[in-house]
Amino acid sequence: MSKAVFQLEALTCPSCIKKIETTLNKTKGVEFAKVLFNSSKVKTEFDESQIEVSEIEGKISKLGYPVLSAKIS
Structure with a gap:
């Protein structure tokens, strides 16, 4: 199992959270x-x-x- 952290441009709305998490978790x-x-x-x-x-x-x-950058660990 690998881990990665993606730095995005500034998020402006809480609905952004649900949209991203739902898509990735599926x-x-x-x-x-x-x-x-x-x-x-x-x-x-x-x-x-x-x-x-x-x-x-x-x-x-x-x-x-x-995505501005990705850090893999």
Whole structure:
């Protein structure tokens, strides 16, 4: 299991949280996704054999939230 934190542009509404978390938590290979509203970050845990960081980043961007950086651990 791998972890990644995505830094987004500033989030402006609480509904952004639900939109991102719902999409990622329904994504195959993503075990956990949590949005930190005040810091505009998305913490994830995922199975790297099922999904790549770039795919998670793409899903977030497709929702309309540009990813500024990704930190993998």
